[in-house]
Each structure stands twice: as C-alpha cells, then as structure tokens.
Amino acid sequence: MSNRVLVVGGVAGGASVAARARRLDESAEITMFEKGPHVSFSNCALPFHLSGIVENSEDLVLMNPDKFAKQYNIDARTNSEVMKINREEKTVTVKNHANGEEYTEAYDKLFLSPGAKPIMPPVEGIDSPHVFTVRNVADIRKLQNYLQNEDVKDIAVVGAGYIGIEVVENLKHAGKDVSLIEAQNQVMAPFDVDMAQLLHKELHDQGVNLILNDAIVKIDEDTVELKAGKKVPAKAVVMAVGVAPETGLAKQAGLELGETGAIKVDHNYQTNDENIYAVGDAIEVYHRQTRQRMKLPLAGPAQRQARAAAGHMYNLPHQNTGVIGSSVIQVFDLNAASTGVNEKCAKDTGIQYDFVYIIPADKVGLMPESNPLHFKLLYEVPTGKILGAQAIGKGNVDKRIDIIAAMITKDATLEDLKELELCYSVLYGTAKDVVNFAALVGLNLLNGVYKQVTVPEVRELVENDAFIIDAREKDEYENGHLINAVNIPLSEFRERLDEIPTDQPVYVHCRSGQRSYNFCMALQNKGYHNVYNMSGSYLGICQHEYYNDQITGREKIVTEYNFN
Numbered sequence: 063m064s065n066r067v068l069v070v071g072g073v074a075g076g077a078s079v080a081a082r083a084r085r086l087d088e089s090a091e092i093t094m095f096e097k098g099p100h101v102s103f104s105n106c107a108l109p110f111h112l113s114g115i116v117e118n119s120e121d122l123v124l125m126n127p128d129k130f131a132k133q134y135n136i137d138a139r140t141n142s143e144v145m146k147i148n149r150e151e152k153t154v155t156v157k158n159h160a161n162g163e164e165y166t167e168a169y170d171k172l173f174l175s176p177g178a179k180p181i182m183p184p185v186e187g188i189d190s191p192h193v194f195t196v197r198n199v200a201d202i203r204k205l206q207n208y209l210q211n212e213d214v215k216d217i218a219v220v221g222a223g224y225i226g227i228e229v230v231e232n233l234k235h236a237g238k239d240v241s242l243i244e245a246q247n248q249v250m251a252p253f254d255v256d257m258a259q260l261l262h263k264e265l266h267d268q269g270v271n272l273i274l275n276d277a278i279v280k281i282d283e284d285t286v287e288l289k290a291g292k293k294v295p296a297k298a299v300v301m302a303v304g305v306a307p308e309t310g311l312a313k314q315a316g317l318e319l320g321e322t323g324a325i326k327v328d329h330n331y332q333t334n335d336e337n338i339y340a341v342g343d344a345i346e347v348y349h350r351q352t353r354q355r356m357k358l359p360l361a362g363p364a365q366r367q368a369r370a371a372a373g374h375m376y377n378l379p380h381q382n383t384g385v386i387g388s389s390v391i392q393v394f395d396l397n398a399a400s401t402g403v404n405e406k407c408a409k410d411t412g413i414q415y416d417f418v419y420i421i422p423a424d425k426v427g428l429m430p431e432s433n434p435l436h437f438k439l440l441y442e443v444p445t446g447k448i449l450g451a452q453a454i455g456k457g458n459v460d461k462r463i464d465i466i467a468a469m470i471t472k473d474a475t476l477e478d479l480k481e482l483e484l485c486y487s488v489l490y491g492t493a494k495d496v497v498n499f500a501a502l503v504g505l506n507l508l509n510g511v512y513k514q515v516t517v518p519e520v521r522e523l524v525e526n527d528a529f530i531i532d533a534r535e536k537d538e539y540e541n542g543h544l545i546n547a548v549n550i551p552l553s554e555f556r557e558r559l560d561e562i563p564t565d566q567p568v569y570v571h572c573r574s575g576q577r578s579y580n581f582c583m584a585l586q587n588k589g590y591h592n593v594y595n596m597s598g599s600y601l602g603i604c605q606h607e608y609y610n611d612q613i614t615g616r617e618k619i620v621t622e623y624n625f626n
C-alpha cells in the first residue's frame with residue numbers, strides 16, 4: 063500500500079518536504095495544503111518588489127500547483143487551510159477557502175511546516191488599514207498597491223531586524239521618506255552594538271530617519287506616536303518587530319511545545335507523536351554552541367530540516383548538527399554578515415571569550431574596488447575555539463562569514479583558522495586573508511603577546527586624558543585625529559622615545575591597527591610594559607562615534623572623521 067504523506071504549509075519547509083518525499087518514493091501519495099493563494103514563493107525576495115528590483119509580483123511565485131502536479135505528481139492545494147489534526151483517526155480537517163467546504167484527509171505521516179506569523183504588539187491603531195506586515199506575496203501586493211494608489215510619501219517601519227531593514231532600503235530606493243523605529247539601542251540583533259554603529263551610520267547617511275531606544279505607543283492616520291512623546295509622520299506603517307511560531311494546530315492536537323513556545327521536536331524532527339513531524343520557523347532548534355533551545359526563523363535551517371525529516375520517514379539516518387545562526391544582509395552600500403555567538407550571547411550563556419576587531423582591505427589595496435572590511439572574531443578563552451564572527455563592508459563579507467561558520471561547525475580553533483589555506487588573487491582578497499589575519503591577531507592576544515583596548519573604551523580614555531599616540535604620518539594626523547592624541551609616526555618613534563612616558567599606560571593607534579601593532583611590539587621590546595594597541599584604530603573609532611555624535615550632539619572626540 064502506498065504511503066499517504068500530508069504536508070501543512072506550501073513554502074520553504076513544506077515544499078521541500080514534499081519534493082524530497084517524492085524523490086525517495088515514487089509511489090507515495092503526497093498532498094500539500096497551503097492556506098494562502100500561492101505555494102513555493104520566495105519570502106526572502108518579497109521586500110525587493112517595493113523598489114521594483116523584482117518588478118512583477120508574479121515572479122515572486124516560483125512554482126504553481128499545476129507544475130507540482132505535472133513535474134512531481136504532488137497534489138498542491140492552495141486556499142486550503144488545515145483546521146484540525148485528528149490524531150486518533152490519523153486525519154486532518156481541511157477548509158477550502160475558495161468554496162467554504164470542509165473535508166478530511168487521512169495520513170500515514172503528517173508534516174507541519176506552518177511557519178511563523180508577524181508579532182503585532184497591542185498598540186492603539188494597530189488594526190488600521192494603513193498598517194501592514196510582510197509575510198507573503200499577498201501582503202507585499204497589498205502594501206505596494208496602497209503606497210501607489212494613495213501616493214504615500216511618509217512611511218514608518220517598526221522593527222530593525224533584517225525584514226525591517228530590507229523593507230526600509232527598498233522603500234528608500236522607491237523614493238519614499240522612511241523612519242525606522244527600534245526599541246533596542248541597535249539595529250540587527252545578531253551584531254554586537256559596536257559593530258551595529260556602522261549600520262547606524264549607513265542608514266543615517268542614506269537619509270533614513272533612524273530612531274533607536276524608542277517604541278510606538280499609538281498609530282494615528284498621519285503619524286505614529288512614540289513612548290518618548292515624539293510624533294513621526296507616517297501615512298503607512300510596516301510592522302516588523304519579529305515573528306512568533308505558528309503553533310495553533312500543534313496546540314489543538316496536543317503536540318508538545320518546547321520551553322521557547324515553539325513546537326518541540328527530537329533529533330529526527332518528530333514531535334511527541336511519531337507520525338507527525340514538524341520543521342521550519344514553527345519549531346524549536348538546538349544551538350550547538352550555547353547548548354540551549356532557541357527559535358531560528360531562517361530559510362537554510364528550514365530546508366535542511368525538511369530534507370532530514372522526509373528522509374527519516376524512509377529510515378534514512380542523518381546527523382543533526384544543531385544550529386549556529388548564520389545570516390547576511392545588504393544595508394544600502396554595505397554588506398553585513400554574522401555567524402555563531404556574539405558578545406551578548408556569550409555573556410548571557412557564561413561562555414568565556416575575547417575578541418579581535420580588525421579592518422583589513424577586502425582585496426589588495428591597489429585594486430580599484432578594494433575597501434576596508436570591518437571584521438570581529440570571537441573566540442573562547444582559554445581554548446581558542448572559534449565562537450563567532452561579524453563582518454561589515456562593501457566587499458564580500460559572506461565569503462568570510464561562511465568560512466567561520468564552517469570552522470565553528472567543525473569545532474575549529476584559532477590555530478586551525480590561521481593555517482586555513484584559501485584561494486587568492488588580487489581581485490578577490492589578500493594573500494593572508496581577513497580570516498587568517500584575524501586568527502593571527504587572536505593568537506597574539508590569547509598568548510599574551512600584546513594587549514589591546516577596544517573601540518567602545520576609547521571615549522573614556524580621551525575624556526580622562528590618557529596618553530594616546532597616533533602612529534600615522536603627519537599628513538594623516540592633520541586630516542583628523544583624536545583631540546588629545548600625540549602624533550608620533552611609526553617611522554619616527556625610535557628618535558622620539560623620550561616623549562613616551564614609562565610611568566603610565568600608553569595607548570597606540572594608527573589608521574586600522576597594523577602600524578600601531580608594530581609600534582606596540584617595538585615599545586615592548588624596548589622595555590615598555592604598559593602598552594596597549596587600540597584595536598580598530600582611527601577608522602574603527604570614527605565609525606563607532608559618528609552616529610551617536612550626530613544624533614545626540616555630544617562633544618566629538620575627533621577633530622575630523624576619516625572613514626576610508
């Protein structure tokens with residue numbers, strides 16, 4: 063008798079389960095239910111319709127029921143919502159939204175991939191017709207039509223995660239005036255707040271009205287009101303404060319939920335009912351580094367889970383490696399990627415760590431498109447095990463972060479990363495790649511070869527009149543410097559040692575940390591013991607300070623900013 067496979071949800075996880083099941087079993091009867099009007103659309107490309115990068119919204123739909131039937135013999139039913147799971151009878155109750163009819167279908171195995179729904183905070187006005195979310199093709203069409211028909215100019219996007227930022231960027235490209243409102247003190251939670259300053263600067267420079275540390279309390283027809291009392295002009299509001307797993311069906315069926323509130327699954331993505339699997343945004347996953355359960359609503363994990371779950375139905379074993387959380391986003395002219403544990407996560411979970419922040423060129427400096435790449439690498443202390451990384455720059459940050467993701471998955475250390483042999487040509491990178499370079503710096507710190515202070519510590523040093531040496535050449539210094547730094551170029555310091563005190567800490571920076579590292583090593587060789595390299599150096603300091611200087615009007619610690 064053929065295997066009756068039912069799938070709830072017809073997009074990332076659901077469609078992958080159905081297609082994999084077909085590859086494994088030509089005789090299976092596979093039915094996929096999708097409550098919306100489309101199956102297999104590109105969620106990740108939705109925001110790009112707002113700018114016209116994806117011109118036709120039809121292009122967002124990758125497959126239709128007809129193709130599923132012809133190519134894969136899969137019965138894909140749209141406008142078909144699974145309302146109930148009847149575990150005793152092994153059936154589901156389905157509502158056909160096209161004609162209002164309800165019917166049941168029997169299963170041998172049932173797969174749940176219902177995804178996650180946008181969180182809507184209980185704010186006055188949240189149900190108004192000019193408030194939107196972005197989850198599917200119908201949503202993006204509705205938003206786009208409204209913006210065009212009502213000729214909307216001012217838009218507020220609430221929530222600065224990757225969906226919020228992608229929506230903001232595409233709306234700006236479409237010529238809109240956009241405010242981005244975020245309750246936390248930074249955008250993009252996977253990044254540490256120091257790295258997020260680069261993204262704040264970019265959003266600000268691109269004309270986005272970025273508002274941090276504030277939340278909406280009321281939505282009116284023309285404005286949104288913030289907790290701090292400010293009113294922001296908004297004829298349309300896009301809510302992107304996060305998503306919550308769709309657990310309604312699972313709850314109704316008595317399936318177990320985990321500590322995070324998402325569906326609990328085992329190694330093979332089976333729920334507490336062995337005939338029901340669950341995958342995708344609706345489930346709880348295991349973070350291999352923190353050893354904690356978490357939610358990770360990303361497409362890559364959903365696809366892997368779908369393949370593994372479908373395979374398990376046919377007794378194919380798989381290795382469940384857990385998750386580490388890798389992602390990448392474009393923020394106007396910058397690319398930003400991250401993987402693994404960040405500082406906040408390490409602190410929260412008690413992981414002992416230190417980190418490297420370097421700003422090497424993403425490719426050989428004399429090449430036309432060489433740009434600084436801001437790279438932060440976290441490692442465990444004292445083992446040197448690689449914990450995570452964040453990269454921001456104009457170049458290919460994803461390549462570097464993917465390398466680190468692979469290293470984390472293999473439990474690699476700084477020594478492994480230092481020795482990693484990578485491809486190189488001047489057009490693509492540097493002979494010692496950013497990631498090799500970060501490992502070398504990390505090993506130096508771990509082995510106590512030299513000491514560093516970090517960019518967020520610099521303001522206090524300046525305010526306390528610490529002894530800071532600017533090791534750049536005179537012309538670079540004159541183009542902008544820390545207000546109280548002494549300019550002693552690396553090329554001159556051996557003749558000017560008498561200017562460097564031995565009875566107090568000495569902090570050294572240059573443009574990006576390379577010359578100052580050499581300076582520190584030389585001073586140490588000459589008997590100085592209280593010497594600190596300022597990681598990130600002038601480029602990092604300027605990026606870190608800029609946005610808050612603009613927003614708060616506080617006193618600058620630099621005479622002029624340098625960003626290149």
Ligand SMILES: Cc1cc2nc3c(=O)[nH]c(=O)nc-3n(C[C@H](O)[C@H](O)[C@H](O)COP(=O)(O)OP(=O)(O)OC[C@H]3O[C@@H](n4cnc5c(N)ncnc54)[C@H](O)[C@@H]3O)c2cc1C
Nearest residue numbers: 071073074075097105106143144176177342343359360361
């Ligand atoms: C705007 C946007 C941009 C994104 N960008 C990225 C990105 O760049 N990178 C990345 O990794 N991830 C991205 N994601 C996340 C990614 O799309 C999700 O992690 C992934 O789609 C999850 O797959 P899923 O199958 O669990 O859920 P989904 O793909 O959301 O599919 C779930 C489907 O189930 C249907 N459904 C729910 N309940 C029922 C029911 N009872 N009966 C029938 N059907 C039901 C829903 O209508 C929905 O269509 C983005 C998401 C959005 C919304």
